[in-house]
Amino acid sequence: MxxxxxxxxxxxxxxxxxxxxxxGYEITILDDCxxxxADSVPQGVRFVQGSLLNPVEICDALADVDVVMHFAGKSLVGESVEKPDLYKRVNVDGTRNLLDEMSKVGVKKMVFSSSAATYGQPQEIPIKESAIGAPTNPYGSTKLVIDQMIGEESRRRGIAAASLRYFNVAGAMxxxxxxxxxxxxPETHLIPNVLRSTAIDPVKIFGNDWPTPDGTCIRDYVHVIDLIEAHIKALETLTDNHHEIYNLGSGDGFSVRQIVDAASKATGYAIPTLDSARRDGDPAILIADITKARKHLDWRPTRGIDVMISDTLESIR
Ligand SMILES: NC(=O)c1ccc[n+]([C@@H]2O[C@H](COP(=O)([O-])OP(=O)(O)OC[C@H]3O[C@@H](n4cnc5c(N)ncnc54)[C@H](O)[C@@H]3O)[C@@H](O)[C@H]2O)c1
Known part of the structure; x- marks a missing residue:
């Protein structure tokens, strides 16, 4: 394939x-870097250095392709608040271009990188796929719009698709x-930032007065290798005329303080931290209900938070 x-x-x-x-999959990459x-591209893999904003480059990348895994996009929440038009252009219009070019050349299968940011402030924890989409920032809004666009494409054109809503992806390979x-x-993700924290430039903890046991926000982390295994299972179970949405997380939550403590244990020294104000729009707790992915995809994440931290630590040493 x-x-x-x-x-x-x-x-x-x-x-x-x-x-x-x-x-053993044959692979083409489309990325504007x-x-x-670009140094991550392995030998023997076809690489089209091009943009989602350029239909000719997309068409070139789609030659002889059977299925698209669509990871490309802008993904910084803070940047999306400052530049909502950029996020709409790259994420929404870029995906529209991709779907249009797929239609022209007859590619009818897609797995898309969606996000827990589509849910916004959850009404219920753990979060099910049926929860109402109410994003609190432009980044989350673009992901929700794309999920809806792919759903529409599936009904209209019969494409087989899955939107995978990642919670916090971590770890390394x-x-x-x-x-x-x-x-x-900039790096905005907690685990690499905790592991790079220094006394001069300590990692910030955004709020220590949240309604959680230790006062810091709770998030759900999934190892990047487990995440890709779910993509392959999703790809193998794609069905014509169907668009399915799956949450991908661990189904478990860790507070910022628990991550700092686990990282301190892994490094052997106390990670320096700086208590800072809450950020607007941050929910106190985000934990995925992964029952659907477990049942329909027969997927189980197997790498825990300690592995995510130790792999990240090894990668930056
Ligand atoms: N990392 C996470 O925790 C997380 C969580 C939820 C969803 N996601 C989604 O997963 C996907 C991958 O995230 P990531 O962390 O690997 O981000 P990343 O920034 O490392 O990867 C995104 C890639 O898209 C490419 N790209 C951006 N604009 C492009 C364009 N116009 N044309 C072609 N290529 C373009 C970038 O060069 C980059 O290689 C994103 O869609 C992101 O929104 C990530």
Whole structure:
């Protein structure tokens, strides 16, 4: 099977490339390297350095492709508040271009990187896929619009699709070329920031007065390798005319303080932290209900928080 991986030089996409290449899938990458890294592309993989905003480049990347895994996009919540038009253009209009080009060349299967940000402030924990979408920032809004657009495309054109709503993706993967890990700039994700924290530049804890046992926010973390295994299962179970939405997390929550403590244990020293004000729009607790992915995809995450922390630590050493 020939898979087009958009965003295949980014953190999650490059891990997908590596795992799927090892499993014998033929792969083409489409990526403009705006936040990705061309040096992650393995030998023997076709790489189209191009943009979702350029239909000609998308069409080139789609040659002989059977299915699209769509990771490419902008994904910083804070940046999306400052530049909502950029997020609409790249995420929404870019995906529209991709779906249109897929339609022209007859590619009818897609797995899409959606996000827990589509839910906003949850009414119930754990969060089910049936929860109302009420994003609290432009990034989450673009992901919700895309999920709806793909659903519409499935009804209208019969494409087989899955939107995978990731909670917090973490960890890293070692391969022959070294570590595939988070190389975001700026890095906004907690685990790499905790592991890079120093006395001079300590990691910020946004609020210590949340209604949680230790006062810090609780999030659900999933290892990037487990996440890609779910993608492959989703791809293998795609059904014509169907668009399914699945939450991908661990089904378990860890507070910011618990992550800092686990990282302190892993490094052998007390991670310096700086108590800061709450951020607008941050929910106190986000935990996925992953029953649907467990049942329909026969998927189980197997790598716990300690592995996510130790792999990230190894990758930045
Ligand atoms: N990391 C997480 O915890 C998380 C959580 C929920 C959802 N997601 C989603 O997963 C996907 C991958 O996230 P990531 O953490 O690997 O981010 P990333 O920034 O490392 O990867 C995104 C990739 O998309 C590419 N890209 C951006 N704009 C493009 C364009 N116009 N044309 C072609 N390529 C373009 C970038 O160069 C990059 O390689 C994103 O869609 C993100 O919204 C990530």
């Amino acid at each position: 020939h898979v087009l991986i958009t965003g295949g030089t980014g953190y999650i996409g490059s891990t997908a490339v590596e795992i799927m290449r090892n499993q 705006s936040t990705g890294h 070692h391969c022959e070329r070294g570590w595939l890990a988070e190389r975001h700039d």
